[in-house]
Amino acid sequence: MKTPAYFKPWLAEWNLGGIIILFIILLSGVVQFAAFGLSQTYVISYLGAQPEDITFAIQLTYIAIIVILPVQFRFLRRFEIRDYLTINLFIGILLSIICMYTTNIMLFFIIRFFQGVIICISSGSILVLIPGFLKPEYRQAVGPSVFYGTVLSASILIGIVAANVTLNADFKTIYNYIIIFQVIVLILIRLTLNAKSNIKPYPLYQIDWTGVVFFIAGAIAFAYTVIYGSKYYWFTDIRIKLSTLITIAAAIAYLYREAIVKRPHLDISVFKYKKFWIGLILLAIYYGSKESINIIFGYTASILQWSPLQVTMLGLSNIAGLLIFMVISAIILIHYKNTFMYFLIAGFSMLLLYQLWMYFIFTPDLAFDDLIVPLFFQGAASGLLFVPIMVFTLSSIPVTAGVTGLAVAAFTRFTSLLNAGAGFYNLQLYYxxxxxxxxxxxxxxxxxxxxxxxxxxxxxxxxxxxxxxxxxxxxxxxxxxxxxxxxxxxxxxxxxxxxxxxxxxxxxxxxxxxxxxxxxxxxxxxxxx
Known part of the structure; x- marks a missing residue:
């Protein structure tokens, strides 16, 4: 399946133009996540919520992305992508309008979940389209690099805009910018994509919706347990007991169903591959350890009283290191296949040095110049680790289970971030x-x-x-x-x-x-x- 079949003739042979269009479509999903995630202080005051509520809302969005990802690829093979993305963007605009005016935290939770579905559709479409612009030998290494790098870098860039808006205008103004951008992307989709792609539709049948429901229930209950556990003193509170029970019951029901249905939501047979397990463990350690960077952002914002723009600009140095070394690692992997262990040694050595570096330089009067180099260094370490670990993980299972590999890797990130957040929170309380x-x-x-x-x-x-x-x-x-x-x-x-x-x-x-x-x-x- 060639990606140019999706584009109109004037764009089909222009690779750079196609990549730009895909990048803009991807941004239409990222903006809904990043602008909210990097403006949490203002959301807390606007909704009258607790910090835990905002963290929970972010995780609800992520749960929706994970659970819809495998189903999303079925939809892409059934519907014409132009109409599919048009309806998706239209619903996304409606959700942004509702989100702009709601002050009810429960309604906000529901909206954030469905915005996760919209984000997944936009991002998942790009995952299908972008390989058409790459040579087969480049797809496994370059695909994750472009996608992951775009999401992270765009989050910081959008965060700069969001910080400026919240400093100079009402928080709701952010949604005005998001809606305007979504409308522009909607028009762009209608102008550049073919109404008919000449791709044979794949019928929709036997989608495991029951498994999807079990997954959603278990993931939401797990997120609630981890996020609110410390707040409610864990198992002394009936809410945490109930959410834990739901997590365990939903997990058992989900795994049992995936083992017996003909077309499961996720192919759990991937877990029989030892290398896949090793890859997931490395991903979990990587995701968890890199999250210590949030300590710096929190310290500079709350203790040192830096402005959101200053904190975001500091994040840019981290993203610069990530992107540069992600490209380097992808290029090396393309030309030298057996370099995985070298990347692990170099990447984890750099992460270790970064943690020790921050341990020795942390003082009450940290300046921007004190942090810009170590944060770039941490980004470089992350860039050296992410692509090799992802390639190792996905290549350890059959190609036919690739969607499951992506979804499980995404779920690993979800659980790692939850555990890291809870772990760092409790470590902070203890110390x-x-x-x-x-x-x-x-x-x-x-x-x-x-x-x-x-x-x-x-x-x-x-x-x-x-x-x-x-x-x-x-x-x-x-x-x-x-x-x-x-x-x-x-x-x-x-x-x-x-x-x-x-x-x-x-x-x-x-x-x-x-x-x-x-x-x-x-x-x-x-x-x-």
Whole structure:
């Protein structure tokens, strides 16, 4: 199936033009996710929600993307893509309008789920179209690189726009820009895509909708358990008990059904391949460890009080490293197939160095120049790891199960991000409490440092015209704030060290596996000689 069959004659032979059109269509899905994800503070205030609610809304969108992805490829083989994308964009515009005016958090959850469906349709269409512009030997390495790199880089670029909008206008103005862009993409689709693609329609039958329902129920319950568990003190609360029960029951029902139906939602036979499991484990470790970068973004925004634009610009350096080294790794993989272990050693070594780097430089007065290089470095490490691990994972299963491989890899990202988020949150709680108690043990009237700091604060407020009583109260408040900042600083450093220890353990295993692999190859050569 050739991609140019989808495009009108004036565009069919113009590869660059086709790639630009595909990129714009992809953006129509990404903007609905990125603009919201990078403006969470404003969404919280606009909806009167809790931070956990916003995280849950983001995960609902991701659940929809994962669950619809396998079904999406069936739809693409049944419907003409121009009409399919037209209806998709039209519904996306309606959802954006509703999202712009709703202040009900439950309705917002429902909208975010269906926006995930719309995002999946746009993105899934690109996954089908883009291979037509690539040589067969390039598709496995370049396809994931282009798609993943576009999503990440576009998220940052859109985040810059969203940050500027929220700083200079009402939050709802973001949706005005999104809707205008969606309308432009809708017109572009009608102008560039053929009404008839001459592709033989594939009938829709025996889609495992029951399995889809089980998957959605289990994934939503799992996300709820992980996100709200700490907030409600885990299994002391009936809501967490119930969501855990639903997660387990839905998972068992889903796996049983996928094993007995003729055309399952996902082909669970892929799990019999050992290399596929290794690839998923590496993906989970990669996704989880790289999420420590959110500590930096959170610290600069909440403690150092950087503007959203400054934080987003910092993210650009990370994306630059990611894209550059993703391209490099894709090119090397195309020309040198047996370099997987080298990428793992180099990538995890760089991630380890980054974690240690952040552990040693983290201070209360971090400047932009202190972080731009290590964040670029972290992006470079991610670029070296992602493409090789994805290629290794997808190539370890039959081509016929490729859609399942993509969906399971996406679900691995979903679970890794949830676990990393919950893990970092609980680590922060633990270390914050640990350092807080340690500080309190030293806060006595006979402690010279405490007395000196309180006196300096008191004198400062007295010099600004405060009364004696007000100066004392303000001095204690300032000391508490300073201790809070110091506690958060030490907590972040401890978290970086914790992640560094995990990466170091993985790196040792990878090096040992590489040594064993090299020894077995050498032994095989000796036996042949």
């Amino acid at each position: 914050n409490q640990l350092y807080k108690e340690s500080f309190l043990n030293h806060l006595t009237n006979i402690d010279e440092q405490t007395t000196e700091r309180l006196n300096s604060f008191r004198q400062l407020f007295l010099s600004k015209g405060f009364s004696t009583e007000q100066a004392v109260t303000a001095a204690y408040a300032s000391l508490a704030k300073a201790l809070g900042t110091q506690g958060q600083l030490l907590t972040n450093r401890a978290t970086f060290m914790f992640v560094a220890i995990i990466i170091a353990f993985v790196l040792v295993l990878v090096i040992l596996a590489f040594i064993y692999q090299t020894y077995m190859k050498w032994k095989d050569v000796q036996l042949r000689n």
